[in-house]
Amino acid sequence: MIVQQLLTSFIASAAFGIIFNIPKKLLINCGFVGMVGWIIYFLFAEQQINDVVATFIASFFVAMISAIFARIYKTPVTIFSVSGIIPLVPGGLAYEAMRHVILNDYNMAISLAAKAFMISGAIAMGLVFSEVINQLAKQKRKS
Amino acid sequence: MPTYHDRTNDIVDLCLLAGKIMLESGGETYRVEDTMVRIAASFGIPRSHSYVTPTGIIFSIDRMNSTQFIRIVERSTDLHKVALVNNISRRISNGELSLDEAYQQLKEVEKQKFSYSLWQQVAAAAIASGCFAVMFGGWSNFFPSLLAGGAGFYCFEMIHRLVKIRFFAEFFASFIVGGLAMILVAIGLGANLDKIIIGSVMPLVPGLVITNAVRDLMAGHLLAGLSKGAEAFLTAFAIGTGIALILSIG
Numbered sequence: 189m190i191v192q193q194l195l196t197s198f199i200a201s202a203a204f205g206i207i208f209n210i211p212k213k214l215l216i217n218c219g220f221v222g223m224v225g226w227i228i229y230f231l232f233a234e235q236q237i238n239d240v241v242a243t244f245i246a247s248f249f250v251a252m253i254s255a256i257f258a259r260i261y262k263t264p265v266t267i268f269s270v271s272g273i274i275p276l277v278p279g280g281l282a283y284e285a286m287r288h289v290i291l292n293d294y295n296m297a298i299s300l301a302a303k304a305f306m307i308s309g310a311i312a313m314g315l316v317f318s319e320v321i322n323q324l325a326k327q328k329r330k331s
Numbered sequence: 332m333p334t335y336h337d338r339t340n341d342i343v344d345l346c347l348l349a350g351k352i353m354l355e356s357g358g359e360t361y362r363v364e365d366t367m368v369r370i371a372a373s374f375g376i377p378r379s380h381s382y383v384t385p386t387g388i389i390f391s392i393d394r395m396n397s398t399q400f401i402r403i404v405e406r407s408t409d410l411h412k413v414a415l416v417n418n419i420s421r422r423i424s425n426g427e428l429s430l431d432e433a434y435q436q437l438k439e440v441e442k443q444k445f446s447y448s449l450w451q452q453v454a455a456a457a458i459a460s461g462c463f464a465v466m467f468g469g470w471s472n473f474f475p476s477l478l479a480g481g482a483g484f485y486c487f488e489m490i491h492r493l494v495k496i497r498f499f500a501e502f503f504a505s506f507i508v509g510g511l512a513m514i515l516v517a518i519g520l521g522a523n524l525d526k527i528i529i530g531s532v533m534p535l536v537p538g539l540v541i542t543n544a545v546r547d548l549m550a551g552h553l554l555a556g557l558s559k560g561a562e563a564f565l566t567a568f569a570i571g572t573g574i575a576l577i578l579s580i581g
Contacts, residue, residue, distance in 0.1 A: 193466060200462035200533075206447050207484075207534060209409045227468065262421070263463045266359065268537050270410065279536050280467060281407035281531045286571035287525075290579050293443075312545030 190227070193327050197275050198224035204271040214267060217257050221272035225250035229276055239303070240310045243276050247314030250276075269315065278307040341391060341430055342374045348414050348437050350381065352389045354403050356412040357539065358554040360385070360547050366420045373423045374430060404405050405495075408539060415440045449488060456534040457481025466531030468523050472530060475512060475521035480531035483508035487535060498569040501535055505573030508532055513581045528574060533543055535564040 201222020205215045226248045232242035254268035273307035341371040346367040351364045367390060371379040378393040385406065391398035419436055422428045428436070429491020447455070462474035487568035491497060512527045521527045540563040548556030 192470075196462035196465045200459045201468065202536075203455040203459035203462070207452055207459070208539075209445050209447060211414070211446070212410050247375045262418070264358070264362065264410075264417050266357075266362075267410050267414055270408075274533070274536075274539075275463070275466065277533075277536055277541070279463075279533055282531050282536075282567060282571065283525065283532070283574065286575050287578065288347075289571075290575045308541045309543075309545060312549070315490075315546060316549050 189232075193230055194223055194227060198223040199217060200275060201226075201271045208270055210267055212269070214257075214263070216262065218263075218268055218271040220277055221250055221253050221257070221268045224253060225272045227274040240306050243278075243307050244310040244314045246276055246315075247273055247311040248318050249260050249314075251315045251318035252321075273311050273315070276307075276311055278304040281307065332439040338430060339376070339392065341434070342371060342376060343390065343436065345374075345430065345434050346370050346381070347388065347390055347399055347442065348434070348504040349420060350390065351401055351403065352437065353416050353440050354385070355384065355409075355414055356386060356405055356415075356416075357406065357408040357410065358413040359543055360552045361550050362417075363388070370423050373426070383552075385553050385562070396423055409445065411446060412440055412443065417444075424523075445547075449485075452488070452535070453485045455479050456484035459483075459534055460531045462530075463533045464526050468526030471522040473524050475515035476527045476530040478515065479527060479557055482511055483531055484534045487525065498565050501566055502508045502569040502573045504519055504535055505532055506577050508535075509577030510576045510581075513577065532564060532570055532574065534564075535570055537563040543571065556563065 198219040202215045202219030202263065204222070204244065210218055211261035228249055229242050250272035251265070252305055254265050254272055255279035257268045258265040283298055283303035285297045285304060288294070288297035288300060344515060348361045350367045351372055353366060354360075360383050363383045365380040367383075368379050369387075376392055380391050380393075380463060382389040385403070386398060387402050389400050416437065419428065419433060419440070419536065423433050445452075457480050458475045460483075461473045461477035463480075464476030472512075483504045486507045487500050490503050491500040493579060494500065509528055510529045512521065515521045516524045516527065540559055542558050544559035544563055546556075547559060550556075
């Protein structure tokens with residue numbers, strides 16, 4: 189089960205790298221970042237931990253690994269983090285929200301949409317957190 | 332390092348070109364601003380101001396009488412170009428490139444085409460969709476999602492080339508995705524309609540824009556953050572309406 193998740197998330201993230209026109213030699217790294225992010229999320233979600241928390245931690249690690257790769261390959265961080273966060277995007281929730289709109293069940297739709305929004309926020313917060321830590325580390329190295 | 336005080340206009344042109352390529356290729360707002368100011372500083376203009384929104388760049392240099400503005404109409408995601416411009420700016424900062432060399436190289440970057448052909452991209456979108464469907468709901472959804480996701484992405488690219496309205500292309504593409512998924516489930520190829528649609532729609536989802544929007548907001552780029560948020564919302568809404576329409580028909 190976990191092997192299946194590892195394999196598919198790796199391929200999906202690397203394939204997204206092609207859609208975003210990421211250089212060929214970096215596609216493997218993109219796949220790796222996406223795989224780590226998704227597996228962290230998946231393991232936490234299996235332990236019944238809140239989706240928002242799981243997404244936050246996963247996107248934090250995605251950004252951390254991306255920053256390390258960015259330093260090694262001297263490229264912008266986004267190259268790695270973009271395909272890393274794609275699996276975490278709450279597409280399923282947004283879909284469910286839309287489906288409830290069709291059913292005229294607006295209460296459910298709005299609460300699902302709010303959750304999707306919170307998860308998007310968690311992704312962003314994870315990225316910001318890791319950026320802050322990187323900047324602190326950079327200041328320390330300079331002084 | 333040679334000085335370029337008599338060539339201020341050329342330096343401004345260089346900065347604007349670098350910013351334009353980056354912004355059109357999906358670089359973050361703060362990165363564009365940072366790169367432009369840094370290039371100017373490397374060529375001996377320490378005080379320049381760059382103001383970037385997703386639809387335009389304003390750039391001015393202290394004590395110069397004209398402020399430059401360029402309009403950005405078309406935005407796409409081409410991270411290879413962002414990396415190339417970043418690399419050129421890094422080399423300018425290290426003093427490895429002269430003004431003319433840098434301009435020449437940026438011109439070449441601007442002309443560069445996508446390094447993957449349309450079919451490679453469609454194949455990538457198809458495989459990504461299939462894999463997402465497996466991640467969300469098991470192997471029985473792989474094949475239908477592969478088909479629907481690839482077809483959806485191809486439709487998106489084609490319609491986007493025909494009519495330059497991104498939201499319409501996204502709406503129509505997700506409509507096709509939903510329709511194909513329903514047909515495939517009806518003829519017994521797929522098991523779970525929801526998971527197939529979610530997987531196949533993933534290549535169209537504005538994940539990057541949503542995240543960049545919140546990131547820009549937190550960095551204090553309020554205007555850029557809000558307008559990117561609006562773009563993400565409209566895209567998500569277009570996809571949602573497309574799916575909603577086909578679901579209510581079928």
